[in-house]
Amino acid sequence: MRLNRFLAATGLGSRRHCDDLIAAGRVTINGKVCTNFSAQPDALDHVKVDGKLVRAAPTVTIMLHKPAGFVSTRKDQHARNTVFDLLPQKFSCLFNVGRLDAQTEGLLLLTNDGELAQRLTHPRYKVDKEYEVTLQQPWDPALAPKLLRGIFLDGQRAKIAQLHSIAPTRLRVVLRQGINRQIRRMFEAIEYRVKHLVRVRIGNLRLADLPRGHWRALTKRELQSLVGRAPAKPFSVAGAPPSTVK
Numbered sequence: 001m002r003l004n005r006f007l008a009a010t011g012l013g014s015r016r017h018c019d020d021l022i023a024a025g026r027v028t029i030n031g032k033v034c035t036n037f038s039a040q041p042d043a044l045d046h047v048k049v050d051g052k053l054v055r056a057a058p059t060v061t062i063m064l065h066k067p068a069g070f071v072s073t074r075k076d077q078h079a080r081n082t083v084f085d086l087l088p089q090k091f092s093c094l095f096n097v098g099r100l101d102a103q104t105e106g107l108l109l110l111t112n113d114g115e116l117a118q119r120l121t122h123p124r125y126k127v128d129k130e131y132e133v134t135l136q137q138p139w140d141p142a143l144a145p146k147l148l149r150g151i152f153l154d155g156q157r158a159k160i161a162q163l164h165s166i167a168p169t170r171l172r173v174v175l176r177q178g179i180n181r182q183i184r185r186m187f188e189a190i191e192y193r194v195k196h197l198v199r200v201r202i203g204n205l206r207l208a209d210l211p212r213g214h215w216r217a218l219t220k221r222e223l224q225s226l227v228g229r230a231p232a233k234p235f236s237v238a239g240a241p242p243s244t245v246k
Contacts, residue, residue, distance in 0.1 A: 001040060001041075002037065002040055003018075003027065003029075003034065003036070003037060003038075003041060003047075004018040004022065004037060005018075005115065006040075006041055006047065006056065007047075007054065007114070008113075008118070009056040009057070009059075009113075009115070010054040010056050010057060010112075011057050011095075011112030011114075012049065012054065012114070013114060013117070014114050014117045014118050014121065015115070018114065019037065021049060022035055022036075022037060027048070027049055028047070028051075029041055029045050029046070030046050057112055059111070059112060059113040060113075061110070061218045062087075062109070062110050062111070062215050062217050062218065063108070063109055063110075063205065063210065063215060063218060064083060064086060064107075064109075064110060064214075064215040065105070065106065065107065065210045065212050065214055065215070066086075066104075066106060066108045067086075067105055067212045067213050068102070068104070068105050069102060070082060070083050070086065070102065071083070072099035072100050072101075073096075074092075074095075080102065083108060086215065087110070087215060093112055094110040094112050095110065095111065095117070096108055096109065096110050097109040097110065097116070097117045097120050098120070098121050098129075101181050104197045104198070104199065105199070105212065106131070106132075106197075106198040106200055107200060107201065107205070107206075107207040108199070110215075116223070116226065116227070119226070119227055120226065121178060123176075123177065123178070126176040127176065127202065127203050128174050128203060129175045129176070129199060130173070130174045130199070130201035130202075131172070131173050131174075131198060131199050132166075132170065132171075132172055132198045132200055133172070133173055133196075133197055134169055134170050134194070134196035134197070135169045135192050135193065136169075136193040136194075136195050137192065137193075138168040138169055139168065139171060139192075141165060143190050146190060147163060147173075147190070148160055148161075151186050151189045151190075153182065153189075154179060154180070158179050158185070159176075160173050160174070160183075160186065161174045169195075204222075205218070205225060
C-alpha cells in the first residue's frame, strides 16, 4: 500500500491531504523523514506524523442530518457551533467529506476512510449531490438553460447538472462540482435569493427520514453503493426529456 493510502487509512484525511503531509517532510518511517510518495510501509514499520506514531484504524462512516447554524469543521475561530458538537466524543477522529455552509442543512458524511473521501470529492468521479432549493420568489423556467450551461465563479464554469421544478418556489438540483457556496451564488447571479437549502442525496445515499441533528452509521450495502456500483436514476428539467439534461 502506497504511503498516502496508508496515512489515509489511519484517519488523517484524504489522500490529497496526506500527500501534503509527505511533501512537507512531516512523515517519518523508522525514524527517517520520507518524502517518497511511492514508499510502501509494511506492518512492521514505524510510521510517524509530526513525531506521533500512526496506525491504520477500523474504518467508520456515518451520515449526519446537519441543521442550519452549524459549521462543517472541527473547530471554528469565531466560536460558532460545529457539526462535531452534534456527535459523541468517539467520533472526534472523523473528518467530514466535503462541506455544507453554515446555513445549509442536510446530508453530511463523516469518515476516517481516506479512500472513500477521495472517491466522493475528486472531480473526476462526478458524484451526484442533490439539493432541495427554496427560493425567495417564484421560479422562471426560462432561466434553467443559463444554469445548465454554467456561470463563471472563481475563474471556472460552475454548472448545475440537473434541475427540476417541484413547486413555484421549490426546485431540485444536482451538482457534480464542489465550488464554495455554488448553488447560492449561481442563483444570486440570475437575481434569485435562496431562502432554504437542503442536501438530500449523495450518490445513491439519501437523507430520507433521518431527523435534523441526528446521525447513524452507514450499512455495508450503502458503502458499496457510494463507490458507484449503481448510479441513481436521473430526473429531467421540467418540460424537457431526460436526454437533454447533461
